[in-house]
Amino acid sequence: MSEETMNEGADLSRREFLGTVTAGVAAAGVAAACVPFVSSMNPSSDVLAKATAEIDISGIAPGEEKTFPWQGKPVFVVHRTPEEIKAMESSNGGKDPEADAKRVQKPEWLVVIGICTHLGCVPNKTSSGWLCPCHGSVYDNSGRIISGPAPKNLHIPPYHFVAENKILIGKA
């Protein structure tokens, strides 16, 4: 092998190395450039500011239900009567069994997301719980699925009591 071809070979491999490095740096740049664009489609700061909702439940009489918006979704808050609490505590629900105590923080207050776990309709309040107008799923006064196509109990949003009559939804 002459010296010249050897030099050429070394040169070629150096060029390939440089080419690979440059291509790598460029590819990393393209990937990084995607970040702001993808990120811009996430909730903006004013939307995130509405991620939690502070609600006043003082006006809800025993046996009454009130719906509050949280992140654009309906949240049902029910002031349950002692009889309802008793009935719920003695049952374990239907096809998605769960103890009532696990679904409430204070037995007299039930807080559930008002979206049917079947296909996302908003169920209507009945005396014994809820009935979904879309496909007839029936929920009890603990928001547990009793009958119908819905697979799961109504979801519980993260929330906590900030005062006797005030709930902050969106943060456990």
Next chain:
Amino acid sequence: MMSKIIAWVDQRFPLTSFVKHELTEYPTPRNLSYWWGFGFLAGFVLVIQIVTGIFLAMHYKPDSKLAFDSIQHIMREVNYGWLIRYLHSTGASAFFAVIYTHMARTLYYGSYRRPRELLWWTGQGLLLLMMATAFMGYLLPWGQMSYWGAQVITSLFKATPVYGEQIVTWLRGGFTVDDPTLTRFFSLHYLFPFLIFGAVIVHLVALHTVRSSNPSGINLADKDNIPFHPYFTVKDLFGLGIFMIIYMLIVFFKPDFFIEAANNIPANPMQTPAHIVPEWYFLPFYAILRSVPDLAGGVVAMAISVLIFAAMPYLDRSRITGGARYRPVYRAMFYIFVINIFVLGYVGAHPPTGTLKTVGEISTMIYFMTFLLLPFISRWEEKFVLAKGLPPAVEEMARKEIAEAEGNV
């Protein structure tokens, strides 16, 4: 696996041969300088503008009551909204800077000459589309400059004979620039970039038919053509790197450089700002408009000042190739023309009073005289240059072309 997929596609669509023919092995004159990289840059900026524009449109509200606030929403609340908006607003200026340089190169090296007339004209069409897109986009922030710029430019159509008023009202969808104007400008501002994209493809087809011109002006022998890839891909990408550094310096460190202060005041149809100016890329044409004391005359002069470039293949009657390179008089005219453009730009940015008004009028004269004198000067210069002597290849081409032309007469 990959090669199997490509083979499958190639049986049904000329993918590999297309890429080879038009990109990787596309024969390109080896002597192209960095001035030939601005077409690629323009394409890149177009992509930046389309991508940032699509993302801005996700957050922007084309409603006269919401538009200004929605821009501030983008700037303050949307994740990286400020970045996307500054990329877009600076990108508009970058686009014009790149395109004007691209045009200047074409003029300097005579790249508009036969057989590249159609290439040049599709470029002219692209420039007009770009100007319209930029103008409509500038209304969208709904600031004072946006509003009054749109008001003034739509008013220019008053100069149309007989139907002037009707056309202005039709353009605006109202008696002044208002909500209907904003919504239609938004709609068209979103549409036009895709028309530009299509026109770019036509421009490229024309380019690949006649091939790139080159600084020597002569048609190169095959041995002087090199494959586009990797030589010009890497050269163009290096140029892009330089461009990106400058572009990003403005985006991150001087992003308000191209945004007029008055455009941070919401549009007020009841009060015109003390001094309204168009964006820098329209300034020379604006100066020409103002230098003619008559509305219709000014509008016509401005329109001609943009459209006259299309006549270059016929105005330049010299048969000497290579543009300004072998033509000292044409070169001098080119530089005078460029300096004059800057003078016009300066005049356009300032109130037309006193000396500046006179300067504007003289500059406007020079602008048009350059084009009008070119047919005569170019023929005179041709004789003078041929007598003085040229590189053999250039002289041969010129003599051949002259002989052909005379044979036809």
Next chain:
Amino acid sequence: MSKNKLFGLFVCLILTGQAHADQAQLQRGAHVAVEVCNGCHTLKYIKYSDFFKLGFTKKDVDAMRGDKPLDSPLLSQMDPQSELSMFGIVPPDLSLMAKAREGGAHYIYEMITGFYTDSKGQTANRVFPGIKMPDILMVSQADAAGKQAIDAKAKDVSAFLEWASDPQAEERITLGKYVIGYFVVLTVLLYFLKKKIWKRLG
């Protein structure tokens, strides 16, 4: 290579040329804005919660907002109608003022300290003749010592208004340094790659 060095120098010059106000000054300015300007002017794009970005604590912000919600914009203490009858105009929004005037924060500083008593004994303004805003910092009546205190206040509030017009500036500049650094590296790499590849042609 010298071309690249030149670019490096250019980049450094621009990066070091970016001076910005310190947080203590912005905090002082925010107090002036809330206690003085906000009496008549709205800052519609600034919310009380934005003050956290200036390093204020929850307690500071609560004191500034009173009973207004955290995500409420800084609306003027007066309603626009009574302002109109009192001043003849609705005082302009201040949240973009530093961008809406040629000269930005410097203009605002010059304007609020530009009040003087003219030959007819009337208060006038050097920068903005015919201004409808009263001499709120009492520049025209202050003695030398008073003027100094007012001057500091005016500087603080101008710096704050500049921040308010562009709260992302700091994030932008920090990110910008990385982006420029990245493109310088990439461009240098491309420069050498280009040289290497073109060498093949001889």
